[in-house]
Amino acid sequence: MNIENPSFFIGKGDNDGFISFGSGQPDLPPPKEVYDILPDYRSFKYGLIQGQANLREALAKQYPNANPDNFVITNGASEAIDLALRALYQPGAKIFLPKPYYYSYPHNVYLARMEPVYYELENGKINFETFKKDIQNCRIVLINSPSNPTGTIQDLDVLKKIEKLAQDLGIYIISDEVYKDLIYERENYLLENGNVLTVNSFSKTFAMCGFRVGYLYAREKAIIKKVIDMKNHTSMNTNILGQEMAYEATKVPRSRIEAQTKIWKERRDLIYNGLRDLGLDLWKPEGAFYVFPKMKNPSKVVSDLYCKYKMIVYNGVWFGDSERVRFSYALDAEKITEGLKRLKEYLSKEYKEN
Ligand SMILES: Cc1ncc(COP(=O)(O)O)c(C=O)c1O
Numbered sequence: 551m552n553i554e555n556p557s558f559f560i561g562k563g564d565n566d567g568f569i570s571f572g573s574g575q576p577d578l579p580p581p582k583e584v585y586d587i588l589p590d591y592r593s594f595k596y597g598l599i600q601g602q603a604n605l606r607e608a609l610a611k612q613y614p615n616a617n618p619d620n621f622v623i624t625n626g627a628s629e630a631i632d633l634a635l636r637a638l639y640q641p642g643a644k645i646f647l648p649k650p651y652y653y654s655y656p657h658n659v660y661l662a663r664m665e666p667v668y669y670e671l672e673n674g675k676i677n678f679e680t681f682k683k684d685i686q687n688c689r690i691v692l693i694n695s696p697s698n699p700t701g702t703i704q705d706l707d708v709l710k711k712i713e714k715l716a717q718d719l720g721i722y723i724i725s726d727e728v729y730k731d732l733i734y735e736r737e738n739y740l741l742e743n744g745n746v747l748t749v750n751s752f753s754k755t756f757a758m759c760g761f762r763v764g765y766l767y768a769r770e771k772a773i774i775k776k777v778i779d780m781k782n783h784t785s786m787n788t789n790i791l792g793q794e795m796a797y798e799a800t801k802v803p804r805s806r807i808e809a810q811t812k813i814w815k816e817r818r819d820l821i822y823n824g825l826r827d828l829g830l831d832l833w834k835p836e837g838a839f840y841v842f843p844k845m846k847n848p849s850k851v852v853s854d855l856y857c858k859y860k861m862i863v864y865n866g867v868w869f870g871d872s873e874r875v876r877f878s879y880a881l882d883a884e885k886i887t888e889g890l891k892r893l894k895e896y897l898s899k900e901y902k903e904n
Pocket residue numbers: 574625626627628629652694697698726728750751752753759763764
């Protein structure tokens with residue numbers, strides 16, 4: 551079976567005995583507060599294109615010196631990235647993307663009629679010297695720390711250097727921080743400056759992927775205006791029930807998010823140690839919920855595991871790396887352990903022939 555892209559798996563759960571290390575969808579429940587509003591919820595009209603005021607106000611309080619007018623509530627981080635790129639469109643512009651990348655980035659750039667160029671991550675990390683050389687003629691750089699699919703975070707000094715370099719060169723930064731609450735090693739570093747566009751989402755931290763609520767925070771008002779104009783003629787407002795739920799999520803105490811991170815960290819340790827004990831070559835993730843081991847012939851691994859071992863894993867090729875396979879560990883310890891058992895069997899029985 552030739553499984554060509556992740557859409558084959560999206561929305562397929564852990565049914566029929568399948569263990570899914572596929573989609574990056576948290577299995578932990580959303581905070582109860584977000585669905586407590588459901589019995590009394592009665593609002594069905596169009597909402598503001600820019601997003602509901604209460605949610606933008608709550609978000610602005612989470613960023614230093616931010617104003618609610620500088621936020622647009624979007625259909626997930628996905629729409630924020632799409633709109634940000636299109637708002638910054640220039641004919642022939644080059645957009646600097648990490649490689650490996652979150653699989654939508656190159657498509658987002660092509661759909662915005664611009665050209666992706668790549669900075670190669672070395673074991674998941676940015677090499678600032680090559681980065682500095684290759685960024686020169688780009689209009690925008692996309693930073694994703696913590697990263698999907700590598701699970702790495704970028705070092706603080708590198709992020710600070712990038713922030714300054716981009717400002718000196720007049721290059722926009724789109725900072726995709728959807729995993730900012732899922733860091734095991736340190737606090738998130740918020741990329742700042744006038745030329746930074748921050749993208750975030752309620753999908754991961756609050757396990758609300760299907761409700762499609764994210765946002766764009768741009769310090770430049772002209773960008774916000776362009777984004778609202780485009781959204782007005784495309785999706786219009788983001789789903790207002792989702793926004794109301796997201797607003798409730800903003801009130802959840804930080805301690806609850808930290809309690810979740812502890813669970814993710816235990817799972818990280820379980821899968822990282824498990825894969826290493828099976829002899830796979832991988833680095834220890836510092837954030838998000840992905841491990842990205844090297845494997846021979848990833849297409850065959852994906853198809854063998856799916857067809858013969860009832861396991862879903864993602865081909866590294868989809869993320870721009872033809873030598874690796876991505877495992878999402880957004881599933882409980884029992885399933886991770888069962889998945890590792892199946893993988894062990896696969897590795898000993900047929901992997902050598904790949
Ligand atoms: C790095 C990254 N950015 C953006 C997204 C899209 O998130 P959303 O569900 O908010 O559209 C994902 C989803 O997996 C992601 O991993």
